[in-house]
Amino acid sequence: MSFESKSEDNLHSFSPMSSQEKTDIRRVQGQISCAECRRLKLKCDKKIPCSSCVRRGFSSLCPTKSLITAPAKRIDTAALQKKVQAMNQHIRHLENALSTLHATTSTEPHPLLAAASGHEFRGNSFPGDTKTAEMVDSLGTLSLGKLGDARYLGRSAGSESLLEGSPEVLDTTDEDVFIPPDGIAQLVNSFPLALASTWDVESSVKLILTYLPEKDRAWTLAEGFLTHNFWYITIVTREELFDELLIPVYQSLSALDTRIAGWAHAFPLSPTRLAVLFICLAHGSLADRNTPLYSAESALFFNVSRASLSLYPVLVSPDLASVQALTLIGSYHGTGGPDYSIEAGWIYLTIAAKLTHSLGLHRESPRWGLDDKTVQRRRAIFWELYTFDGLISLDLGRPPSLFTAHCDTPLPLDQDDGVDDQGNLDPGFHRWRMTFSKDVITAVSRFTLSPCLPDYQAILDLDRLVREHPLPQKYDPLRTLSDALEQGFTSVTDKQQEDVGYEATLRALKGHHLTQFRAVVVMHVHRAFFAQALLQSPSDPLNSVYAPSFIAAYRIASTMVHLNVRNFYKYSEVLSRYWEIWTGLLSAGITLGLIVARSPTCPIAANAYTELGLAVELFKMGAPRSDKAKRGLVRRIYSEFRK
Numbered sequence: 001m002s003f004e005s006k007s008e009d010n011l012h013s014f015s016p017m018s019s020q021e022k023t024d025i026r027r028v029q030g031q032i033s034c035a036e037c038r039r040l041k042l043k044c045d046k047k048i049p050c051s052s053c054v055r056r057g058f059s060s061l062c063p064t065k066s067l068i069t070a071p072a073k074r075i076d077t078a079a080l081q082k083k084v085q086a087m088n089q090h091i092r093h094l095e096n097a098l099s100t101l102h103a104t105t106s107t108e109p110h111p112l113l114a115a116a117s118g119h120e121f122r123g124n125s126f127p128g129d130t131k132t133a134e135m136v137d138s139l140g141t142l143s144l145g146k147l148g149d150a151r152y153l154g155r156s157a158g159s160e161s162l163l164e165g166s167p168e169v170l171d172t173t174d175e176d177v178f179i180p181p182d183g184i185a186q187l188v189n190s191f192p193l194a195l196a197s198t199w200d201v202e203s204s205v206k207l208i209l210t211y212l213p214e215k216d217r218a219w220t221l222a223e224g225f226l227t228h229n230f231w232y233i234t235i236v237t238r239e240e241l242f243d244e245l246l247i248p249v250y251q252s253l254s255a256l257d258t259r260i261a262g263w264a265h266a267f268p269l270s271p272t273r274l275a276v277l278f279i280c281l282a283h284g285s286l287a288d289r290n291t292p293l294y295s296a297e298s299a300l301f302f303n304v305s306r307a308s309l310s311l312y313p314v315l316v317s318p319d320l321a322s323v324q325a326l327t328l329i330g331s332y333h334g335t336g337g338p339d340y341s342i343e344a345g346w347i348y349l350t351i352a353a354k355l356t357h358s359l360g361l362h363r364e365s366p367r368w369g370l371d372d373k374t375v376q377r378r379r380a381i382f383w384e385l386y387t388f389d390g391l392i393s394l395d396l397g398r399p400p401s402l403f404t405a406h407c408d409t410p411l412p413l414d415q416d417d418g419v420d421d422q423g424n425l426d427p428g429f430h431r432w433r434m435t436f437s438k439d440v441i442t443a444v445s446r447f448t449l450s451p452c453l454p455d456y457q458a459i460l461d462l463d464r465l466v467r468e469h470p471l472p473q474k475y476d477p478l479r480t481l482s483d484a485l486e487q488g489f490t491s492v493t494d495k496q497q498e499d500v501g502y503e504a505t506l507r508a509l510k511g512h513h514l515t516q517f518r519a520v521v522v523m524h525v526h527r528a529f530f531a532q533a534l535l536q537s538p539s540d541p542l543n544s545v546y547a548p549s550f551i552a553a554y555r556i557a558s559t560m561v562h563l564n565v566r567n568f569y570k571y572s573e574v575l576s577r578y579w580e581i582w583t584g585l586l587s588a589g590i591t592l593g594l595i596v597a598r599s600p601t602c603p604i605a606a607n608a609y610t611e612l613g614l615a616v617e618l619f620k621m622g623a624p625r626s627d628k629a630k631r632g633l634v635r636r637i638y639s640e641f642r643k
Contacts, residue, residue: 221284
């Protein structure tokens with residue numbers, strides 16, 4: 001074989017490089033941008049891998065490879081969200097139907113529902129519920145009358161707001177309605193729109209003074225007001241009631257001759273101060289156990305107090321006495337009886353709150369040069385009214401008239417302050433109420449009365465805030481409640497009740513008031529989400545996202561029932577006239593009744609049914625002595641549950 005032929009056998013032929021291969025070689029050599037940067041039209045630093053690909057997580061593609069993308073297609077997010085919501089709603093309906101069907105054959109949850117509960121949303125905000133339901137719940141309720149009248153109840157409105165619309169409230173006879181004398185009625189009907197010159201003040205005051213009781217009776221009623229209405233003491237103190245109102249009035253009546261013209265100029269009390277005196281006598285008559293509840297005497301003093309206010313330009317030139325009188329009149333409207341009206345009470349308290357701004361009670365400055373007695377009185381009146389205003393606003397679901405953001409008035413001194421076992425300040429009765437209103441009720445109002453439903457984490461934060469304000473040691477009845485439950489509820493005779501002592505009885509009643517006061521606020525916090533838990537998981541609300549609210553509402557309702565039953569057996573004569581016991585008990589009964597009716601297979605339904613029975617029995621016991629108990633709706637609800 002020749003050399004030439006051998007060389008030809010060893011030669012190999014190569015196909016020419018494509019343009020893509022030539023481009024890739026240039027990219028590897030760093031002469032041009034990498035393929036991915038070129039595709040995205042990004043600036044490339046021509047390193048291998050380039051910084052752009054490293055930053056975007058595509059180092060493995062650089063420099064010759066790139067993502068292969070399909071043609072961009074627009075996603076209709078609105079349609080997709082609507083479809084997801086429809087599917088979620090459909091799934092919930094199927095789960096509820098399965099839960100209801102399975103509950104008829106077993107007390108245990110269905111395996112599919114038990115497995116699904118582990119995958120429920122546990123975040124800090126609402127699950128993917130329909131926004132429509134949330135918005136409807138957040139708006140509240142508007143009732144329209146035939147004559148164009150309307151009534152709005154917000155989302156936080158409680159069971160107290162239902163009492164005025166119940167048949168029991170409207171079922172009154174002519175004998176139950178007190179009709180004031182003509183002269184007094186004309187004065188009452190003119191408040192607060194009458195002009196200052198409408199009435200002859202001197203002759204009107206002379207008429208009003210004729211309705212003062214005998215001196216001994218007046219002193220008895222004043223003592224009853226201060227003793228049994230202990231939560232009003234800072235509105236009108238003992239010193240003011242006796243030294244500034246009662247004693248000057250009765251001394252003047254014995255010294256002045258009302259037949260002489262101009263005698264009113266020498267009379268020591270203004271019409272507003274007379275209004276304070278008469279409304280205190282009205283409350284004292286309500287608390288008098290020797291007279292029938294809602295007697296004609298208390299109704300007369302109540303109307304005379306309102307008549308006195310019409311003789312003074314309260315809206316134009318308010319004074320401290322006008323705020324005191326309006327606050328106590330508003331409270332009287334909430335005590336039950338023929339004059340019961342939570343709407344009227346709210347109006348009077350709102351007017352009083354606005355007058356505090358006119359008087360500057362929400363501000364305080366040492367440059368004003370006020371004496372210490374006046375400073376303490378201004379503080380006490382403002383913070384008591386602040387407490388009343390915040391609580392009734394929650395009861396009706398309406399914005400309060402007073403806000404801490406607009407005031408810098410310190411809390412008044414409380415002689416009841418003490419020291420606990422650890423040596424820390426143990427707040428007194430009034431200081432605790434005012435501090436709780438300032439710190440807790442203000443925060444609860446801000447969230448529960450807002451136009452939109454709050455984030456659920458905010459509700460849990462409010463619950464924690466309540467728990468950070470425990471009751472004072474000396475007024476915490478739950479420390480001895482377990483012992484009382486073990487011993488059972490036995491009736492206490494009059495002799496045994498006298499042996500307890502006045503101080504111990506007063507301490508127990510104050511503890512009862514503070515416990516109920518705190519419990520009602522907790523109920524406002526959790527009410528909406530307690531209902532959501534029942535709707536979301538009727539077979540067992542403990543599996544709901546809102547189980548914390550369900551448990552909190554049940555515990556508070558159970559506590560209120562046992563506390564009221566225990567104390568009612570001990571202090572029935574006092575508590576039968578104490579209107580707040582029936583308000584709290586009604587809220588507790590409705591909560592327990594909903595558990596029994598909506599979730600009968602729930603593990604706590606049996607206990608709720610027993611406790612509901614206790615509440616109903618207490619309403620039956622109180623109905624003959626208290627019109628407020630007679631109005632309770634729990635008895636009617638309970639009878640429906642038993643059918």
